[in-house]
Amino acid sequence: MVIAKKYVLAKHFEGEPKVSDLAIVDEELPVLKEEEYLIQAEFLSVDPYMRVYTQRYPVGITMIGRQIGKIIASKNKDYPVGKRVVANVGWRTHTIIDPNSKEHFGQPPYVLPDFGTLPASLGLGVLGRPGNTAYFGLVEICQPKAGETLVVSGAAGAVGSHVGQIGKILGLRVIGIAGSDAKCKWLKEELGFDHAINYKTQDITAALEKAAPHKVDCYFDNVGGEISNIVMNQMNNFGRVSVCGSISSYNAQSDALPKCSVVQKMVVTLQLRIEGFIVSRWDHRLMEGIEQNYQWVKEEKLKYRETVTEGFENTFEAFAGMLQGKNSGKAIVKV
Amino acid sequence: MVIAKKYVLAKHFEGEPKVSDLAIVDEELPVLKEEEYLIQAEFLSVDPYMRVYTQRYPVGITMIGRQIGKIIASKNKDYPVGKRVVANVGWRTHTIIDPNSKEHFGQPPYVLPDFGTLPASLGLGVLGRPGNTAYFGLVEICQPKAGETLVVSGAAGAVGSHVGQIGKILGLRVIGIAGSDAKCKWLKEELGFDHAINYKTQDITAALEKAAPHKVDCYFDNVGGEISNIVMNQMNNFGRVSVCGSISSYNAQSDALPKCSVVQKMVVTLQLRIEGFIVSRWDHRLMEGIEQNYQWVKEEKLKYRETVTEGFENTFEAFAGMLQGKNSGKAIVKV
Numbered sequence: 210m211v212i213a214k215k216y217v218l219a220k221h222f223e224g225e226p227k228v229s230d231l232a233i234v235d236e237e238l239p240v241l242k243e244e245e246y247l248i249q250a251e252f253l254s255v256d257p258y259m260r261v262y263t264q265r266y267p268v269g270i271t272m273i274g275r276q277i278g279k280i281i282a283s284k285n286k287d288y289p290v291g292k293r294v295v296a297n298v299g300w301r302t303h304t305i306i307d308p309n310s311k312e313h314f315g316q317p318p319y320v321l322p323d324f325g326t327l328p329a330s331l332g333l334g335v336l337g338r339p340g341n342t343a344y345f346g347l348v349e350i351c352q353p354k355a356g357e358t359l360v361v362s363g364a365a366g367a368v369g370s371h372v373g374q375i376g377k378i379l380g381l382r383v384i385g386i387a388g389s390d391a392k393c394k395w396l397k398e399e400l401g402f403d404h405a406i407n408y409k410t411q412d413i414t415a416a417l418e419k420a421a422p423h424k425v426d427c428y429f430d431n432v433g434g435e436i437s438n439i440v441m442n443q444m445n446n447f448g449r450v451s452v453c454g455s456i457s458s459y460n461a462q463s464d465a466l467p468k469c470s471v472v473q474k475m476v477v478t479l480q481l482r483i484e485g486f487i488v489s490r491w492d493h494r495l496m497e498g499i500e501q502n503y504q505w506v507k508e509e510k511l512k513y514r515e516t517v518t519e520g521f522e523n524t525f526e527a528f529a530g531m532l533q534g535k536n537s538g539k540a541i542v543k544v
Numbered sequence: 545m546v547i548a549k550k551y552v553l554a555k556h557f558e559g560e561p562k563v564s565d566l567a568i569v570d571e572e573l574p575v576l577k578e579e580e581y582l583i584q585a586e587f588l589s590v591d592p593y594m595r596v597y598t599q600r601y602p603v604g605i606t607m608i609g610r611q612i613g614k615i616i617a618s619k620n621k622d623y624p625v626g627k628r629v630v631a632n633v634g635w636r637t638h639t640i641i642d643p644n645s646k647e648h649f650g651q652p653p654y655v656l657p658d659f660g661t662l663p664a665s666l667g668l669g670v671l672g673r674p675g676n677t678a679y680f681g682l683v684e685i686c687q688p689k690a691g692e693t694l695v696v697s698g699a700a701g702a703v704g705s706h707v708g709q710i711g712k713i714l715g716l717r718v719i720g721i722a723g724s725d726a727k728c729k730w731l732k733e734e735l736g737f738d739h740a741i742n743y744k745t746q747d748i749t750a751a752l753e754k755a756a757p758h759k760v761d762c763y764f765d766n767v768g769g770e771i772s773n774i775v776m777n778q779m780n781n782f783g784r785v786s787v788c789g790s791i792s793s794y795n796a797q798s799d800a801l802p803k804c805s806v807v808q809k810m811v812v813t814l815q816l817r818i819e820g821f822i823v824s825r826w827d828h829r830l831m832e833g834i835e836q837n838y839q840w841v842k843e844e845k846l847k848y849r850e851t852v853t854e855g856f857e858n859t860f861e862a863f864a865g866m867l868q869g870k871n872s873g874k875a876i877v878k879v
Binding site for chain 2: 261262430432433434437452453454455457458459461463466467468469470471472473474475476477478479480481482483484485486487490
């Protein structure tokens with residue numbers, strides 16, 4: 210008999226998530242039915258979107274999120290023991306998966322592709338849906354053209370750091386906005402960003418005017434709020450904004466969102482196009498994105514960083530730290 | 545010798561425009577050169593965008609805006625005396641036009657098409673660029689499908705009242721938001737809107753929940769600000785927002801815009817697409833829009849209302865009244 214450990218939502222988050230909002234409980238798993246297989250978690254992903262989406266579900270749910278698990282028992286020949294699977298099953302150590310289930314939040318589990326000598330954990334980051342978030346979110350929504358100027362907010366995060374590098378691969382002038390000098394240094398010196406602005410210490414308006422003398426054509430937005438207003442105010446006519454996240458307002462209740470300046474005036478006068486997206490809209494092209502990113506990683510055009518927290522019991526700390534911006538690159542838990 | 549009267553900008557607007565911000569002055573016109581022609585204003589247009597765009601130009605400019613003028617002298621056989629012209633030459637009684645000039649804010653003057661027995665003034669409204677604003681702004685940006693729900697803010701204005709009627713022609717459920725019971729009655733009883741909400745007296749959130757039980761797919765936004773947040777919060781996934789204006793923030797200085805709730809969180813979670821536009825982007829299809837609207841007017845599917853102010857010297861009052869929402873339909877000055 211297998212006993213899974215899992216995090217359940219004990220209380221909806223209010224403001225910054227608290228450790229007491231989640232509880233670790235045991236769950237006795239039944240025996241495998243035909244077609245099912247059992248995975249043991251190796252890596253858990255912690256991502257900003259979790260802060261928001263848990264609010265949609267009732268207290269008592271398993272805390273949401275993707276993981277990489279190794280198949281340790283199977284009654285399905287397509288999912289043999291030893292293979293790894295990327296599955297959106299939440300924060301849990303052991304999970305029985307029915308491949309025909311409609312669960313998993315519309316993201317069916319898939320066998321992790323072979324990444325050669327690269328770490329498997331990249332399947333939760335640069336070579337998984339976060340990587341596809343960067344790739345499709347930039348290419349499809351911003352439709353950037355070589356020579357244009359791209360601004361990325363939340364630039365030192367998993368998605369932001371990836372977006373900026375794709376921008377460089379595509380021939381754009383790339384400016385990142387991040388929250389520490391160390392992050393800015395990393396973006397410029399290791400990832401090849403043309404400029405990086407520390408929003409905590411610099412006057413963003415003035416710094417951006419200097420960094421983007423031809424103004425901004427594409428803006429990949431992870432943060433929302435007043436930083437986004439400042440960037441959009443410096444866009445060229447017909448600028449495109451890809452809204453991937455709004456981390457600046459994730460800790461607020463929906464009925465008490467932070468206030469910032471009205472956006473519509475500049476949206477009209479600059480004829481901006483702003484589009485929000487969730488990566489699953491491109492799930493029919495899942496492998497296309499993963500393969501493109503894998504190619505760039507192999508060619509050393511695309512670098513990645515992981516902030517790895519060890520231990521299932523430290524998953525909450527990894528999550529809370531990521532929301533506070535303590536990570537560089539992808540925040541991961543090694544179970 | 546012809547003496548033109550014109551309004552010049554004496555002072556940039558701050559808050560609500562004041563009569564002292566403009567001055568009426570005389571201008572002695574030179575003799576016509578070859579290719580030029582002289583028009584005498586018959587109708588002037590006053591529109592919300594003028595509040596914003598004057599801020600971009602120096603004090604001393606002629607107050608901006610389109611007019612319909614009759615050709616009263618001509619040295620150009622393509623523009624014979626007696627024809628009417630739609631020209632973006634500002635608030636002035638007499639104007640010499642050089643058809644090859646690059647002026648006119650990128651909107652070259654054109655001979656007013658023959659509207660049969662309809663009033664010529666419609667060329668500044670339902671059968672002119674405001675009509676095209678409604679037509680292209682709804683059809684091209686919102687891409688509505690029959691059966692969907694459309695919300696229009698500023699619904700009793702020239703553009704809003706037109707947009708809602710196109711919505712009905714295209715088979716949409718149409719909800720208007722306007723600022724008086726009389727306007728709401730007009731929208732429902734005369735223009736065929738399914739619902740109208742008085743934002744000054746009703747709880748918009750509750751009224752919209754009731755009027756749009758299947759939520760909102762398309763939003764045509766003339767006002768911006770918190771009303772727009774309320775509407776966008778009730779959109780379906782992949783909702784489309786066409787931002788035509790932001791009249792709620794036009795009287796504010798750019799560095800002191802009103803604050804409202806952060807939009808990016810709902811933009812992401814609902815995967816909304818928000819696009820601002822200026823009608824001149826479709827100037828290559830100018831006649832297509834005018835002809836479509838003319839067809840609908842002739843078929844009595846599209847009704848219009850004009851609020852006409854008499855007298856060139858009352859143009860400021862017409863403009864200020866329109867900004868305060870005193871008009872229904874298109875605000876026009878009969879010179």
